[in-house]
Amino acid sequence: MYSYILLIRQHIMAGNTVWFLIPGIIFVLLLVFTLLKKKDMKLVVLYFSMSAIAGFLEIVIFFLFESYEYYPQVWNDWYYDNTFGAYLSQRFFVSSVAIFVAAFNLGFGFILLFIAMFVGIEYAFLALKVYKLNWWHPTYTAIGLLIYFYIGKVWYRCLLDGSYRFFRMFTLGCFAFTLYTDVIAIPTLSGHYEFAVDWFDNPSRDTVIVILIYCLTRGYLIAFVCCYKRHWVYLSFLTAAIWLSYIVLIQFDIFIYKHLWDLWLFAASDLIVLFSSLYFNRVLSRPDK
Known part of the structure; x- marks a missing residue:
């Protein structure tokens, strides 16, 4: 892992990386603020x-x-x-601004x-040649962002009012999906x-798309259990079932990992997402006064 961190640092100091790093830092600071x-x-x-x-949206237009x-x-x-590049753009750039717009009701x-x-x-x-359009056009970006920012504002109002259980489960599934991808992003x-x-x-494309589908599936299974079946028996059974799926895929040479710690991290991500989802389910259950 340390060697990969050194490699990333080396690339950041040269090449195209700086053009992604500069807006990334700005948008993260906006999020923190x-x-x-x-x-x-x-x-x-x-x-x-x-x-x-x-x-x-990226799964459809970018990956597929x-x-x-x-x-x-x-x-x-x-x-x-x-x-x-897509991960940085969608994870930090547009999402940070969407939160800023929603939080301050701009x-x-x-x-x-x-x-x-x-x-x-x-x-x-x-112009910097760090990005290339195939069939996409900036006009689509403008239209998509208009809808995206509106969704963020409406979504936040619903969360403040204390959402219905189904809406809370959908929100928690989105949260779990993103957290899953964050935990395993660097090893992937x-x-x-x-x-x-x-x-x-x-x-590589096979691996990314399967992992995204896997994260989405696991995320919504955990969200469902956290919202509807919070008893420790159901939580334990779900975790065991997910871990069993890894063993099956490994046995059939579908899931291949490089180091043992990679497998432990993949398994640990389930516990990280599970406990985080349990906590934020309680947060979402409380309407703001």
Whole structure:
């Protein structure tokens, strides 16, 4: 792991990485400011959930239909490098601004300003040749962000009012999906996991898409149990069933891992997501006065 950290640091100091790092730092600072200013744990859930909504869209347009390409030049594997660019964009860039807009209930003028900023960043990335459009167009970005920011504002109002159980489960599933991907992101992009399914002509693409589906499935199973069946028997059974699925996939040479600690991390991610989901389910259950 330490060698990979050194490799990442080396790439950050040169190449295209700095163009992703600069906006990344700015948007993370914006997120931190929002969370510290508002001091509302529901915003943490909303942040993860809005990242998930962006991620769901990416699964369709980016991973399945290859809408655009990123070149951050962090990872040696081209597809993992491309995926990392998309991860930064959806996980930190747009989601942080969506939380800022929702938390402070900003109006249409501010939303248009942020949309113009993101479209400007998109054109700047194109000019810097760190980003390439296939069939996507910046106009689609503008329209998508308008809808995205509106969803964030409505979602936050629903969370403040104390959401219904089904809506809470959907929100918690989004949270769990994003947290899963965060925990295993570096090992995955480092090539420590492989899912041999032969869906595409690129094994790295196979692995990323299977992991996304796996994270989505596990996330919503945990969300369902946390919202509807919180007894320790159901929680223990679900965790054991998920771990058993790893053993089955390993036995059939579908799930391949490089080091033993990779497998332990994959398994530990279930406990991290489970306990985090239990905590935030209680947070979401409380309406704000």
